[in-house]
Amino acid sequence: MKLFEALAQALAQNGDGLLFGVVGDANAYMVDAYARRDGARYVALANENGAVLAAIGAAMIGDEVGFATVTHGPALTNCVTALTEGVRSNTPMVLLCGDTPPEDRENLQNIDQKAVILSSGAGFEQMRSPATALEDLARAVRRARAERRPVAFNMPAQMQWQEVEYRDTSWHVPALPRVEIEGEALDNAVGIIAAARRPVILAGRGAIDDDSRAALLRLARRIEAPLATTMRAKGLFSGEDHVLGVHGTVSTPAASEVIQKADCLIAFGASLNFHTTAQGSFIDGKRVIQVADRAQDLAANAVPDVAILGSAPAVADTLLHWLDEAEIPGSGHTTDLPAQGLDQPEIRAMSDIREGCVDFLTALDRLNRLLPQERTLVTDAGRWMVRSYGLLTAPGPRDMVTSASFGAIGLGMATAIGAAARRPDRPTVLFCGDGGFMLGNLAEFNSATREGLDLICVIFNDGSYGAEHIQFRDKQLDPAITLFNWPDFVSVARSLGGDGTCVTSAADLDALPEAIDSRDRTRPYLIDVRLDPDRMTMW
Structure with a gap:
């Protein structure tokens, strides 16, 4: 088959069934071939920036890699804002972008596409040849998953009409295995929790799966700590007792008071950026334990007292095990807090609203x-x-x-x-x-x-x-x-x-x-x- 047909078939067989895009001369044939396949849905946007954003929205909801496609030149430069948004939000998506044939030096749409993509912080994967194209696409998808950011797959237009033999290539990224947490970091973390009298457990976007939620609830109940989330994990503990809601600049007054008085913060899957820490004020004077499943997320913003590399469920259960082994009593913190209402914001209407407007x-x-x-x-x-x-x-x-x-x-x-x-x-x-x-x-x-x-x-x-x-x-x-x-x-x-x-x-x-x-x-x-x-x- 033609390469553009092979690329479309790979997307249809291995993707999430959705492709967002804007067509042009360097991607239109691949999109047409994709849209004609069973189970594949192509959603046309009005603007290339919108195509990338739609793929980001789909990825955030589905916990999958999002897919978008645009043509070359100005189509790609239109995507820079959206690509940067995807990088900053740690959202995995792949942008399949056509590229100008290298021999067409005077093409009006010619630009250094790699430089444009890298300027946004997104990853870049070049389609090297028709023979390697399917492997190159698979690598782009695996990178997007592993790196949790957009990766652009650059497709020279002239290659897409070459004949190729289709073969399946794995897009799978193995899950992080459950490992034993041990050593000095574990000892220090258990010691900090044992000494804490007002601990708080914080869940970020990296800890919103069912296993993480259950493990954090077990740990919170064992040490008698209230639960908070980052903005992007909001609602994770809805319906549970002693929930503070969002930890950061949008915390409720009642939650802010509890957070300010806390002496220990145990953060799972949270980057501890300036929003979450309220410009550092919410961790000032506290012992901080940060747990993340990627080394680059540890101490990227705030510097914790203890940093632990591992999955949230594995680390939470390990802490729970050693607290039980050492017969450490609960902190007693939640016994002094109301079970409900800490996460409820105050609503105060303003007066003197002009006619024709609402508060x-x-x-x-x-x-x-x-x-x-x-x-x-x-x-x-x-x-x-x-x-x-x-x-x-x-x-x-x-x-x-x-x-x-x-x-x-x-x-x-x-x-x-x-x-x-x-x-x-x-x-x-x-x-x-x-x-x-x-x-x-x-x-x-x-x-x-x-x-x-x-x-x-x-x-x-x-x-x-x-x-x-x-x-x-x-x-x-x-x-x-x-x-x-x-x-x-x-x-x-x-x-x-x-x-x-x-x-x-x-x-x-x-x-x-x-x-x-x-x-x-x-x-x-x-x-x-x-x-x-x-x-x-x-x-």
Whole structure:
């Protein structure tokens, strides 16, 4: 078969059944061959950046490698922001990008694609020849899994028409085996836990599987420690007692008080970045034990007192075993804490909201409760997101996707499309700001329409670039350049094939449940929530 057919067959046989992309002359034939195969679904995005983001969204929901494809030159440069987002969020995905034939020196789309890709922090894998192409693709997939980041597979266009013999190549990456944890690090960790009187157990994204959850619960109950999570593991311990919620800059006041008074933090699968540690204040004066299954994650941000390389279940069970062997009593910490409510945020409405607008936190709380509860939750970036992170909920950490690891607005819609395509059995709810909607999400709204996705897009519309607006106000400057007279978003949604409603009052919020229940689930639904830019809270 032709090489482009062999690549398509390898994707169909070994991939996750989803390929996101934008076609051009250097990848179109491979995409066409893939889309014609049984069990394969190609989802066309409006922009190449969106294709990569959709693959990231699908990977976050499915715990699999995501797949996207673009052509060469400007198509690839359009992907740099999304690739960087994938690197910063440690999301495995493979970008199959066509490349200009090397002999075509004056091609308008010619660029050093390796340099572009490496600038984002993504990995690069070159298709060396038609004979090695399937092995090269398999290597790219294995690298994406092992390195937990995007890897670009570079496909010169002229090679794709060569005849090749198809053969299966393994994409499998062996799981980290369960190993015995021993030595000085184990002794020190057990000693720190034994001496702790106010320990806290923290779970990050690297510890959200069922085995990790069960092992951390056993350890927490044994040492009588409350449980917290990073933002990307939010909801892991929902329903359990002594849950603090998110550990970091979006912690509730009650949880923050417990965390500040803690004398020991035992972190599993968490990078301990500045968000999680609240700029270091949440680990200041504490003994810290960090457990990770990759050496490069240990002490990458905060420096722990003890670093242990191993899987979360293996390490937690080993600690539990030696605590029992040494007959170490529980800390007694949870006996002094309320069993429930520590993770519940405070909702304080602002006064003097201008006419035609609603209070942000009140609306946020109402929306969180009235939108479908069995949902996939996707959040964009913006001024509104900090309080939203603490308040918005999803069934579990695999049902929640964030798109702000690079600090860019406008990445949410494409990410939501990928998540919705991966989980079509439930609605996907996207929260974004008005600036983010116009900057990037608008381009992909019609993609959601074309795919017939059950997607609800909530826009927090304060008519401004909110983060910049608040900085101008704080410096007592005129924020005029941050303000925008946007189009009517509901009309825009309808013109793009969707539907929607506008919320300008408490009565509009009261009417939302009926509108949401009666929506057409085969097209996106937009909720334009009007806010007062001068009565918005950042923190």
